[in-house]
Amino acid sequence: MLTRLPADERRAQLVESAIAVAERGGIAAVTVRGIAEHAGVSLGVVHYVFESKEALLAAMGESIVLQVSQSMHAAFGEASHHPEVRGIRGLRILLHRGLSAMWPLIEATPDRQKLSFELRSYSLRGASAADNSTATLMNAIASEQYQIMDREAVAFLNNCSERSGTTWLEPVAAVSRFGLALLDGLVLRWLVDRRSEAMLAQLDDMAGIIASKATEV
Template sequence: MLNRLPADERRAQLVESAMGIAERGGISSVTIRAVAEDAGVSLGVVHYCFDSKEALVAAMGEAIVLQLSAALRYAFGSAQGEGDQSGLRGLREVLHSGLSNMWPIIEATPDRQLLTYEITAYGLRQQAAGAELAGAIAAKQYHTMDDEATAFLAETARYTGTTWTEPVADIARFCLAVIDGIVLRWLVDRNGEAVIAQLDDAVQMIAMKAVEAKPVAS
């Protein structure tokens, strides 16, 4: 007899099944029937939770956004170290620590990272076709990452006594665009040594957008 789960738990179970299927065979392999079979439930249960594939993929996108947000918070939250991390040198140290903390999370989940790009592309295609629900996936993914990166950069400047020379939200977008490119290239060639050098270069480029904060006049 099928265990009766609360609706939220059942939805979460089906979303994880869908993501597992997508990681193995891409978004095109995600169907209501495949998810039902993978989760060991009837078609009716999946239809009760999600009335279409678009709704299911939208829920997958939301789940990935939450996972990305949690990963970024963990990586960035662990960036501040001990000792003097003031000034531009300290800024570079904290930036490097944040990116270095983030990379093992990415490296350990290549299939999930690839799925992130696939869901983004799927959402953009659905948006072009007029499907608003799925079309909002890509925007939500990037808005969430923008918010997390902006908060990290603002806190890093405050902590190190530096000031950004451009709007911090714009720098966050630039930072994430660089990281996106690094991750996508790594998914192609899996060259971890190159990533280390690229992250170092990214830190230098980002730090160039900051200056020492002027002391407050007494």
């Protein structure tokens, strides 16, 4: 007998089931039947909660975004608990601590990282081929992820500059955009070759590159 759950709980259950299915087989494996079987519900329940595959994918993207945000917040928060260090060298140390704290979370979830890239690529392709309402929904999958990551990164960068007595030479939003683009590229390369030692060295290089965009007050 199907257990009756509150609407929000049922929606969250189906989204997690869809993510689990997609982690194993990619977005192409996300079907109403596959999700229903994984969640242990009828096909009608899935149809009732999500009116289209695009709506389900958007919900999956939103869930992953929130998980990424929580991971970034936890990692950056951990870095901020260290004793204060000053100057550009101190800024680099703080940046490296934050990136290093994020890395175990990334390394432990390769399938979810791949799905995150796949969702963004799918949303961009779908947005250019769909009608207006669907295109808006698809575009939100990619843009929302970056908006939330930007907020976490900007807060972290501001915290690092304040604690190290430095100031950014460019708008902090631009530094955040640049840093997240670097991180995206490094994570994608790691997903291909799984060279974790190289990744750790590159994260240190990344901290140095970002720190070069600041000066001491």
